[in-house]
Amino acid sequence: MDGIGRFILYFMIALVMSAVCWFVCFHYTKLWNKRFHVSPSFHIVCCVAAVITFVATMAFIGLKNTKPVAESIVQAWSEDLMDDDKLQSECFRQSYYSIKGAGLERIDEYKTPEEGGKLIPMAHSETYELVGGIYANGACQDFNDRFPFLGYFLHADAGVPAEVIAADVTSFFASSHERLYQLDRGMKLAIQYISNDLQAQAGRIVRITRMWLILLFLLVQFIPFGIIGYLAYKDLHFSRHEHFTDDDSFDDSSFVTYASAEDDFSSH
Secondary structure, three states: OOOHHHHHHHHHHHHHHHHHHHHHHHHHHHHOOOOOOOOHHHHHHHHHHHHHHHHHHHHHHHHHHHHHHHHHHHHHHHHHHOOOHHHHHHHHHHHHHHHHHHOOOOHHHOOOHHHOOOOOOOOOHHHHHHHHHHHHHHHHHHHHHHOHHHHHHHOHHHOOOHHHHHHHHHHHHHHOOOOOOOOOHHHHHHHHHHHHHHHHHHHHHHHHHHHHHHHHHHHHHHHHHHHHHHHHHHHHHHHHHHHHHHHHHHHHHHHHHHHHHHHHHHHO
16 A cells, blocks of 8 residues: 555565564573573574564554555445345334334334335434434444444444434435435445544554554564573573582582591591
8 A cells, every 4th residue: 555665665674673573582591591502493483483573563564554444444335235135124124113113103004024015104203313223223233243343443333323313314304305215314324424433533543453463462472482481491490400410529529528638637
């Protein structure tokens, strides 16, 4: 998304960070074990840590493009949504029985969705708001099911507020000569609501995803660094054991020599 030139720059930055990670892995064991002997397996672990750093660095930089990526996701979803016959049918069914349960319209004269009914009466503003809310919330729920990660930021699971639905109904009849409120208008309203929310939450999405990335990076890096630390500690423990063994044999011979001299002095 940023062009080849910037990509090469980001690639070089990631390589430098990986080299720094390798350098730290190689030298941080010297803080407590200066006699640590490096083995080929040690370099393999350092390589793993460097690769993790490279990927994390590229991801951290790339997350700045979260907003345009999210916008393209919302755009593609909105196009699929308006052609989703299954969701349209489910929202129609819910609207039919919700209106029947509310008793606002004379709906018994209309066929049920199971009988192939396609129309429902809408003669009251309360009915418009009820139907608009069902379609809008159905669209929000569909978005949240498809994209739970983005839904976490855009609050799609909460649906479109009732006052937004009411305002849209009022605006529709005030600015339009049409007498029938479109059933799928609630879906279009949900799409606009999610798009506006995305514009407002774009900065927050980048910040939080980067925080999660840093936390994940530290947790994953704990594995190779832990292995390196364990290898250095094991080598230090082995070196100390050999050192103490040599000192003990030296101390024993000195003690024997000293004791023999003391016995000779006592005899004289």
